[in-house]
Amino acid sequence: MVKVTLPDGKVLELQDGLTIGQAAGKIGARLARDAVAGKINGQAVDLNTPIKTDISLAIITANSPDGLEIIRHSCAHVMAEAICTIWPKAQLVYGPTVEDGFYYDIDLDEPIRPEDFGKIEKKMTEIAEKKLPFVRRELSREEAIKHVAGNKYKIDNINRAQGDTLSFYSHGQGFEDLCRGPHVPSTDRIGSFKVMSVAGAYWHGDPTQKMLQRIYGTAWRDKKELEEYLQMLEEAKKRDHRVIGKQLDLFSFHDEGPGFAFFHPKGMVIWNQITDFWRSVHKKYDYQEIKTPIILNQELWKLSGHWENYKENMYFTTVDEVEYAIKPMNCPGGCLVYRNKQHSYREFPMRVAELGLVHRHEASGVMHGLVRVRQFTQDDAHIFCVPEQIESEIVNVINLVFEIYSAFGFNDIHIELSTKPEKHIGSDEIWEVSTTALKNALESKKIEFQINEGDGAFYGPKIDFHISDCLKRTWQLGTIQLDFSMPQRFGLVYTDKDNTEKTPVMIHRAILGSFERFIGILIEHYGGNFPLWLAPEQMRVLTISEKTNDYAQKLRQMLKAEGFRCELDMSNEKVGAKIIKAHNDRLPYMLVVGPKEAETQSVNVRIRGTNESTGLETGRFIAAVKEKIVSKTQDLVI
């Protein structure tokens, strides 16, 4: 008999030699049915692994994230077999799971096209329906190398794998692949799947290596989850900020400036609303604001270290035989401002913000609408302080971050703390002190965070903020980075209490990151349906016939005078057509006016997304809308 300790602490006495699948059956029939794999002493293993000694055991079901990953990985194997059946010359390289699915890299000279996906899926379904068992075979390193002789990819995988024993998985019919496992018990357990896309990818991600074909697939627990996922992708496509930006006339791009966004009047309304809000909050948090030049002498960038590390991605220009660089970051300019006069510890913490326009020459293939551009405005700030102030300053920034994000409806925030990397500058002591300060700040706010060991910048540890949009997609926005390098390089000092000169701590921080990118994210988050305070056009007066043009014009003037962004549609169309146009333009409020409204000094309000309307005395409408703008609510109901 062996003792099996379950996650809840219960101990099960079992006859030795039973598999963990059978053990699951002893715990419950339902658990046995849902089981896809198990965990022995924390290590994931197949269900048919026999229990030979006392262990702690957890059963992995399809409902857990681990279980889903095993389903996807198994599905990748089935897809690989399907592809190898259709294209016998295909050589398998590597097939991991990724977020929402998996891919398989394949070396095959003949291109696999989207038209082929149906064929692959059909083959996969056939394999699934046969309910073939996944079988694990273990070989010594030596045997394994012999076993895959002639296959350079598998030999390479073996050489990169850890341990002396290597495992292969087959699921009948002669198909086999090197794999750590575990896998689901049989091919009918690979969930609901779909072959999604194909793209080129280098072997090992190395551009000098052969380009392979990467086939992406997705797999979910059941058909419903797959459908939901596909629907989410459809929804994301509809919300594409590049499409909506064009539709709503917010911004454009031109060949004359690839990667440089042109903001149109309506896009600028959004931009300015965000800026106004951003400034008001920063004022509240005792920030000062500066503005530094875009073009600065190249020597400055050699001093800051940017030239050395990033010159490939910088823009340069020569004027009067002097070399200049277009700034890729704001901090060197900020340092010059700091160095412009003497500073005392009494001024600290000194919080200096800058909405700085930076240019970075991104590779041509990476640009993407507003989300990845070559010119953008950072909502930057640099905080100069003494080491003892780091913690309270971080708390201050965190409060600011939360206040700003929540105004846009981003309340699901994920935080990561990155610590000292191998290659770094600064003493271990200062790293220790400052990393602890970052940790303490997060802990004092009772915020959960993930630690990325060794992932910090070479010049200091950092905290990153990620938000989830309404489709649960995450975006990194904010960052707080301590910098031990820049103050030294620039010789920044302050006079301390003891009348000696010391080097201040410099904290870089951005909250929205890039205005351009943030607006892109907002467009997708709201699907173009901006809340009232951000909407480029908040309301539009629609006339029923030209008989009420006078009233409509007076009404519009009055609403404008109240500070609303209000336009007027007196075009020679029926109201129905005007309603459609207003809906397409994502107008929050449509104000229909005819003789009835003119007589009673009222408006007939139709709210975006509804097909009902209500008559309302104009004064009441104004009061209700004002309240909504001030509270920044997304709810439009009056």
Place this chain on the structure above:
RNA sequence: GCUGCUGUAGCUCAGUCGGUAGAGCGCGUCCUUGGUAAGGACGAGGUCAUGGGUUCAAAUCCCAUCAGCAGCUCCA
């Protein structure tokens, strides 16, 4: 930057075998004065991304360049 795909009217797109270009929406004018998801008529609008080549003839075939899209690599 790399691989593959794409580039036709303001927008979305069609254009067969190589024979000098089309639709819908939008825009303009006129008719219509209509109460909540498209009233009607007429009209303007194109160096078919750019440059070269093949051909009697190129939007169409070939090459190069530029830009975009998907992915890879990258993102101080």
